[in-house]
Amino acid sequence: MNNGNIVEITNLKKGYDKGKIKALNGIDIQIRKGEFVSIIGPSGSGKSTLLNMIGALDTADDGLITVAGNDLMLKKDLSDFRSKKIGFIFQLHNLIPNLSVLENVIIPMYGNGYKSSHMSKRAMKLLKYVKLEDKAERKPTELSGGERQRVAIARALANNPSIILADEPTGSLDSKNGKMVLERLKELHEKENVTLIMVTHDMNVAAMAERTIEVLDGQVQT
Amino acid sequence: MSFTKLIAKNPFRNKARLALAVIGIAIGIATIVALGMVTEGLKASVEEQLMTGGADFVVMKNTTSESASGSYSIKDKRIDEISKINGVKQAAGVYTSSRMVDGNQLGFAGIKSKDLNMLGARMIQGNAYADDKNELILGKLAAEKLKKKVGDTVTFNGNQYVVTGIFEVGNKELDSIGALSLEKLQSMDENEGKVDMIYVKINKGADLKTVSKSVEKAYPGELTTIASLEDFQKADDSLQMVETASMAISLLAIIIGGIGIINTMIMSVFERTREIGVFRAVGWKSRRILAMILGESVVLTLLAGMVGIVLGVVGIEVIINLFETPLDLVFTPALALRALGIAVIVGLIGGLYPAIRASRLPPTEALRYE
Known part of the structure; x- marks a missing residue:
């Protein structure tokens, strides 16, 4: 990590279908620690692929990618990295339907050696942060779309990550709930100094970020 | 959680x-x-039957040896011969068969009246049968099933038999059978002179293993002795x-x-x-x-x-x-x-x-x- 950059990407390439589809075609990005960046671009531009690369959900074919000091091209098992450094927020909240709101927030904490009581305490604290402590025992199906996405934010914060990766976090919400979720994310970034990288195709949402990166045909537009 | x-x-x-x-x-x-x-x-x-009976071991046909004829019967002259082996106090032949009695399938043991002690049967009502009369005794459960008491008669094979006593062994299988004269049961099946097993009681102080080995040695390949469940499993492959x-x-x-x-x-x-x-x-x-x-x-x-x-x-x-x-x-x-x-x-x-x-x-x- 150089010059306070938490994400360093150089000439990153990723192809699908034996290279016929070039999702990323030589991407170069640097993101500073504590920065709020939005990645925009049309569908199929490669923005979600880029987010998955930063979050180590997928591996690149070529290039360099270092996130929070970890060379993602070298490591094979990146689950530890994802657990400790990354917090994901998906467009569809992806909460586990048979578990309570509290249990959903606990999920990422398994494997960290915490006691059950400690995990519950921490999850409750996070639910308080997203103002859902009174709904801790409810099932996700009993919550509104906005509330579910706030639970997803709490879950993303479970292991105190350095980077929050949000893939269209307001994409399935109405404007009121979308605004509420964005405010929570912005507050999180400002108060906790968390690096926030958000993929969106909504220009109004993107405008909330300190910097916007536009991706088109697998390349960053300058 | x-x-x-x-x-x-x-x-x-x-x-x-x-x-x-x-x-x-x-x-x-x-x-x-x-x-x-x-x-x-x-x-x-099987274990209970071996333990509760008055016998120390049971002699059966060796069906596993090469010389075995495939028949499970033992010639009853072996009873006398075995009783003369050193260390043997008493040898009793037992023949088993089953009959329809008043619409119920009932197992019978044919054994001489004087040898009933070998079954471990305790008379709880009445007395033992006479070998030369049409008499029998019933196990407690058999009597309950047939609803018979001492003095009643049961008919099977066209003959009437008087129930002279009710016995109890404490084993469900044995308490569910009847017992009668060895010869009468043999003749019913036209199997005169044949028994299925011989119960052997040894003299006080005699060594069980030595005596049972002597019996096996006297009839190599023909007879085998059973004193435990393990012996039974070796001799009988049904279990x-x-x-x-x-x-x-x-x-x-x-x-x-x-x-x-x-x-x-x-x-x-x-x-x-x-x-x-x-x-x-x-x-x-x-x-x-x-x-x-x-x-x-x-x-x-x-x-x-x-x-x-x-x-x-x-x-x-x-x-x-x-x-x-x-x-x-x-x-x-x-x-x-x-x-x-x-x-x-x-x-x-x-x-x-x-x-x-x-x-x-x-x-x-x-x-x-x-």
């Missing part, structure tokens, strides 16, 4: 599928338990056959149950592909997902194991009572452990493939799954 609690909770998400999977495996486990109870019951009955059948059915239950579990767990993994993607995204290692799916599979089969044990115990009791089979069923903790052990094995084997499949799901593909 701990990880273990999560594993225990997950199989209950789809209750209908859980119930079907549990029933499928439980039937297999129930069969194992029921057969196990029958096998244990038979063993206990072994039941045990082999029980093992074969256990294996079948494992295979069928395993296939059922693979199907159930694969369905579960399919439905939860996206969820597994989330687990990977939040940092779960492949082995944690493997452990979760395997754990869920074991929870399911353990539950099926418990249901199967109850089903097996109740089921076989009902069947035994329905057919009025004179057998004391024996349920042991070892049998329950074996059933649960098989259930766990089925869970592990059946859950392995779906678990490996789930643990290898690429996170991005899993998250895209619709």
Whole structure:
């Protein structure tokens, strides 16, 4: 990590279908620690692929990618990295339907050696942060779309990550709930100094970020 | 909530599928338990018969030797010969047969009246029969079944027999038979001069092993002696056959149950592909997902194991009572452990493939799954 950059990407390439589809075609990005960046671009531009690369959900074919000091091209098992450094927020909240709101927030904490009581305490604290402590025992199906996405934010914060990766976090919400979720994310970034990288195709949402990166045909537009 | 609690909770998400999977495996486990109870019951009955009788050991035809004729009968002149062997106090020939009596199938032991002590029978009413008269005695349970008391008559083979006494041994099988003159029962079957076994009592101070070896030595390849359950199993392969059948059915239950579990767990993994993607995204290692799916599979089969044990115990009791089979069923903790052990094995084997499949799901593909 150089010059306070938490994400360093150089000439990153990723192809699908034996290279016929070039999702990323030589991407170069640097993101500073504590920065709020939005990645925009049309569908199929490669923005979600880029987010998955930063979050180590997928591996690149070529290039360099270092996130929070970890060379993602070298490591094979990146689950530890994802657990400790990354917090994901998906467009569809992806909460586990048979578990309570509290249990959903606990999920990422398994494997960290915490006691059950400690995990519950921490999850409750996070639910308080997203103002859902009174709904801790409810099932996700009993919550509104906005509330579910706030639970997803709490879950993303479970292991105190350095980077929050949000893939269209307001994409399935109405404007009121979308605004509420964005405010929570912005507050999180400002108060906790968390690096926030958000993929969106909504220009109004993107405008909330300190910097916007536009991706088109697998390349960053300058 | 701990990880273990999560594993225990997950199989209950789809209750209908859980119930079907549990029933499928439980039937297999129930069969194992029921057969196990029958096998244990038979063993206990043989042991009881060996222990409760007045005899020290039983002489039977050696059906396993090469010189064996295939017949189970022993010539009754061997009774006298054996009684003269050093250390033998008393030798009693027993011939067994079954007859329809008042519409009931009843087992009979033909034994000389003076040798009744060898069966370990205690007269609780009346007296023993006379060998030369049409008389018999009934076991307590046989008398209850036929609703007969001392002085009543029973008719079979066209002859009337007077019940002179009721006896009790304390063994369900022996208490469910009748006993009468050896010669009369032999002649009924036109098997004069043949017995099925010879009960032997040894002299005080004589060594059981030495005496029984002397008998075997006197009739090499023809006769064998039984003083314990192990001896019985060596001489008689019927228990072994039941045990082999029980093992074969256990294996079948494992295979069928395993296939059922693979199907159930694969369905579960399919439905939860996206969820597994989330687990990977939040940092779960492949082995944690493997452990979760395997754990869920074991929870399911353990539950099926418990249901199967109850089903097996109740089921076989009902069947035994329905057919009025004179057998004391024996349920042991070892049998329950074996059933649960098989259930766990089925869970592990059946859950392995779906678990490996789930643990290898690429996170991005899993998250895209619709």
